[in-house]
Amino acid sequence: MAQAIVSWSTLVLGTIGMLFAWCGLKSRHGTIDKLSTWYLGFGLPGSELSALLATLGAVFAAVAWALDAQARAAGQVGLVLHGLAIAGLVWAVVRARGTDEVIDAALRQAFGDGYRQEIAPARQGVLQSRLAPARWWKPFAYQRRDEVEWIRAIPYVDNAHAQQKLDVMVPRAPAAGPRPVLLNIHGGGWMIGSRGTQAMPMQMHMAANGWLVVDADYRLSPQARMPDHIVDVKRAIAWTRAHAADYGGDPRFIVITGGSAGGHLVALAALTANDPALQPGFEQADTSVQVVIPFYGKFDILGESKADAAFEDFLTRNVFPTPRAADEAMWRAMHPATHLNRLPKDTAPPFLVLHGTHDVLIPLDEARWFVKRLREDYAGEVVYAELPHAHHGFDNFNSLRADLLAEVMQRYLELQYARWCRRHGVEPTPAAARAPAANTAAAMAG
Numbered sequence: 336m337a338q339a340i341v342s343w344s345t346l347v348l349g350t351i352g353m354l355f356a357w358c359g360l361k362s363r364h365g366t367i368d369k370l371s372t373w374y375l376g377f378g379l380p381g382s383e384l385s386a387l388l389a390t391l392g393a394v395f396a397a398v399a400w401a402l403d404a405q406a407r408a409a410g411q412v413g414l415v416l417h418g419l420a421i422a423g424l425v426w427a428v429v430r431a432r433g434t435d436e437v438i439d440a441a442l443r444q445a446f447g448d449g450y451r452q453e454i455a456p457a458r459q460g461v462l463q464s465r466l467a468p469a470r471w472w473k474p475f476a477y478q479r480r481d482e483v484e485w486i487r488a489i490p491y492v493d494n495a496h497a498q499q500k501l502d503v504m505v506p507r508a509p510a511a512g513p514r515p516v517l518l519n520i521h522g523g524g525w526m527i528g529s530r531g532t533q534a535m536p537m538q539m540h541m542a543a544n545g546w547l548v549v550d551a552d553y554r555l556s557p558q559a560r561m562p563d564h565i566v567d568v569k570r571a572i573a574w575t576r577a578h579a580a581d582y583g584g585d586p587r588f589i590v591i592t593g594g595s596a597g598g599h600l601v602a603l604a605a606l607t608a609n610d611p612a613l614q615p616g617f618e619q620a621d622t623s624v625q626v627v628i629p630f631y632g633k634f635d636i637l638g639e640s641k642a643d644a645a646f647e648d649f650l651t652r653n654v655f656p657t658p659r660a661a662d663e664a665m666w667r668a669m670h671p672a673t674h675l676n677r678l679p680k681d682t683a684p685p686f687l688v689l690h691g692t693h694d695v696l697i698p699l700d701e702a703r704w705f706v707k708r709l710r711e712d713y714a715g716e717v718v719y720a721e722l723p724h725a726h727h728g729f730d731n732f733n734s735l736r737a738d739l740l741a742e743v744m745q746r747y748l749e750l751q752y753a754r755w756c757r758r759h760g761v762e763p764t765p766a767a768a769r770a771p772a773a774n775t776a777a778a779m780a781g
Contacts, residue, residue, distance in 0.1 A: 338403060342410030345399040349416030352392045355381035356423030359726070362693040371695045378695060379726045382427050383734045386471040389424035392417050428471075428735055430724050435739040438689070441720040442747060454749045455756065457765035461544040462746060466738050470536075474732035477535040482507055482543040486582075487531070491551065491574035498559075501551035501571055502530050504542035505582050512764035513585035514547045515752045518575050518624075520604075522595025522728075525564055525654050526556045533594060534630070534730050540741035541748070545766045547584030549575050553600070560656040561669050565613055568600045573620035585764070588755055590626040590748055594730065595697065598632020599671065602705075605684055606674035613668075626751045628687045628744070631727050632705070633697050636670040640704035672705065675712040683715030687747060691725025718747075 359381020363374050380388060396417040404410030442450055454462070470476065478485055486503045506514065519538055521528040530550040542548040553559075553567035572589065579586040593601035601624075607613055608623035637659075638647060651658045659666045667673045686709060690702035699721065706719040722729065722736075730740055756763045 338406055339409075341399060341402045341404045342407035342413065345396075345404040345413030345417070346409040347413070348392075348395055349413035349420065352388070352420030353416050353423075355385075355388055356420040356427070357381070359385060359427045360423055360724075362724075363695045374695045375727055378693065379728050381424065382431075382693070382724065382726045383729055383732045383736060384474050385424040385427035386468075386734065387474060389421050389428070390472065392421045392424065396421070427724070431734070431736040431739070434722055434725070434736045435743040437722060438720045438740070438743045438747070441718050442743075442750070445716070445718045446750065450750055451746060453753050454746070455753045455763035457763055458545075458749055458753070461766040462742075462749065465742070466735070467733075468735075470733040470738070471735060474734065476733065477531075477539050479539050479543055483539060491571050496554055498529075498552045498554045499567060499570070500530070501549055501574070503582050504538060504548040504550070506542055506545050506547070506767065508545065508767035510545060510583060510764055510767050512762070513580065514545055514583050514764060515748070516547045516549065516575060516579050516584040516586070516589045517541050517748070518549045518551065518572065518589055518591045520551055520553070520568055520571070520591065520593035520597040520600050522593065522597040523555070524649075525561075525596045528555075528596075532731070533597070533728075534592065536733050536737035537592075537730055537741045537744055540738075541745060544745060545764075546748070547579060547582055549579075556654045557652075561654055561665065562613055564596075565600055565603055565607075565669065566615065568604045569614055569620075569622045570617065572604060572622045572624065573614075573617055576621055587625075587759070587761075588752060589624050590628065590751070591624045592628040592630065594630035594632070595727065596633055598629030599634055599636070601627055602629050602632055602634060602671040602686075603669065603674070605686075606671055606677060608678065608682070610677075623682065623684070625684050625755055626687070626748065627684050628689070630689050630730055631691060631694050631697055632688070632702070634671050634705040635701050636666060637672075639670075639672065640701045641698065672708050672712075675708060676714075678714060680714040683713060685716035685751060686713070686718070688717070688719045689722060691722045691727065691729050693724050694727045696727045 354377045358374055358378035396414055405414055484505045484507055488500045489503060490499060491501050492499050519534050521530060521533040530552045538548045538550060551571035554563045575589055576586045591601045605624050605627040611618040614620060614622060688702060688706050690699055692699060706717060709717045730737055753763060
């Protein structure tokens with residue numbers, strides 16, 4: 336009886352391992368439906384948690400072999416599946432290696448091969464490669480206590496709703512002047528998600544390298560309806576500009592990033608900077624940003640890139656207060672492409688748009704459509720990169736891809752900070768030395 340349990344358990348877990356590996360390696364045309372949600376549930380871990388899953392699979396296979404799982408046919412098949420799954424998961428790790436090279440190539444095409452030399456000498460020291468494989472087996476251990484103070488749950492409006500709060504990540508190393516600021520907006524279909532759970536590897540990396548990082552929530556649907564989400568994002572920008580200096584940040588230079596629905600919101604916020612219609616009660620606040628980075632954003636609200644009746648129905652039931660036919664103006668106002676011509680060149684912030692080729696929720700063609708529209712109608716600078724084999728949510732766990740992404744993102748952000756400083760006659764704040772324990776297990780505890 337015990338041997339039968341071991342054999343069948345081996346088969347079941349081997350099958351699950353194969354699902355992780357198969358969905359992690361294979362792509363499916365992106366769309367928001369139930370099948371894509373299930374596919375993402377296996378594909379994202381199979382791609383971004385592959386090092387951990389391969390290790391766990393190898394341990395279980397070894398234990399199963401020691402317990403004679405191979406004595407029964409079910410166990411034999413299960414062990415074969417484990418072997419195939421482990422091989423696939425290892426391959427998923429290996430093929431993530433080119434992430435930084437793809438983005439770097441896009442940066443070189445946009446700024447020239449010597450773009451790194453534009454970064455201020457006083458900040459070049461933080462650009463050293465710091466891959467940390469030990470973190471890949473601790474995918475949710477984001478906090479770096481030796482390097483970053485993580486201040487949580489700060490309200491950004493008076494009488495704040497539970498979701499109108501943000502976290503601030505402050506570098507522990509002292510700085511000789513105000514730090515550049517990064518503000519992150521989470522995704523989750525405008526309905527789920529929270530601060531402290533998305534894009535954390537990049538956020539912690541930037542904070543550990545001398546940036547002040549803010550991670551904001553916003554009111555979620557179905558209780559909140561458009562334009563509540565974008566109003567909250569703009570309130571978070573206004574709070575960051577008003578209070579960044581309290582935490583050592585430079586309120587004049589704010590980068591905004593966000594993924595999925597957060598990608599939609601940061602693009603919309605940047606394109607509608609200082610629009611009083613979206614700033615009720617704080618019309619005079621400066622909600623402009625200096626750089627915009629949407630990750631796998633859901634940009635097409637109106638179905639211009641591809642008609643999607645199911646998505647429109649989802650928005651009608653959950654996100655917007657009325658159907659599109661009842662308030663076309665509201666729907667168009669929430670569509671980033673509506674606002675592409677709004678900002679003049681001298682105030683249009685640069686865009687860096689990133690999308691994974693294996694995104695199963697948001698079509699790659701939608702990102703290409705948005706970038707095409709940006710390049711045709713937007714006055715600002717646009718850089719675009721497609722990350723090979725990356726799934727929706729590729730930046731949310733500690734992994735090889737997340738480490739490589741954080742490093743190349745840091746180069747881009749330091750470049751934009753240097754360019755902004757030169758344009759405005761500002762001396763870049765020298766980067767402080769990182770704590771020597773940054774790559775130790777102690778520094779990664781948490």
